[in-house]
Amino acid sequence: MQTVIFIGIFGALGCLCRYYLSGWVYDIVGRAFPYGTFAVNIIGAFLIGLIMEFSLRSTLVSPQLRVGLTIGFLGGLTTFSTFSYETFRLLEDGELLIASVNVLTSVLVCLVFTWLGIAAARYI
Known part of the structure; x- marks a missing residue:
């Protein structure tokens, strides 16, 4: 039961962090590219490597x-x-280049940040 409680509490905190962090990023750099989603996914990739x-x-x-x-x-x-x-919306809007950059950079950068998280944990 403790595990379920941890998942619920930390899940709520993660959702709130995503909401505020991605909103903050969009406020700073705009919405021409999905920077907010990109930022939270990079941070999450680093943290999962580190935590695991x-x-x-x-x-x-x-x-x-x-x-x-x-x-x-x-x-x-x-x-x-x-x-x-x-x-999908970028593709639908005919923004093939931006959509492709989003996919490639998200996957590659998240993999790099997962590796950095693992490396940081090994250094600790």
Whole structure:
């Protein structure tokens, strides 16, 4: 039951962080490119690498907390569905280049940031 509570609490926090962080990014740089979604997904990629690597190598993070942080918080923070929708809308609007850049940079940059998170956890 503790795991379910962690998922719920951290999931709500992740959703709120996504809402405020992506909104803040859009306020700063505009909406010509899905920067807000890009930002939360990059942050989430880094954090999942960091959390998983650290928690699997250490006893400081319980399995319940790890699940709460990854499934709950990061599940609420990151968003593949918004990424898909925004990319689809770009394609529908004839913005093939921007849609392609969104897909390629999102996948590649998120992989790099996951690796950076893992590397950071190994350094700790």
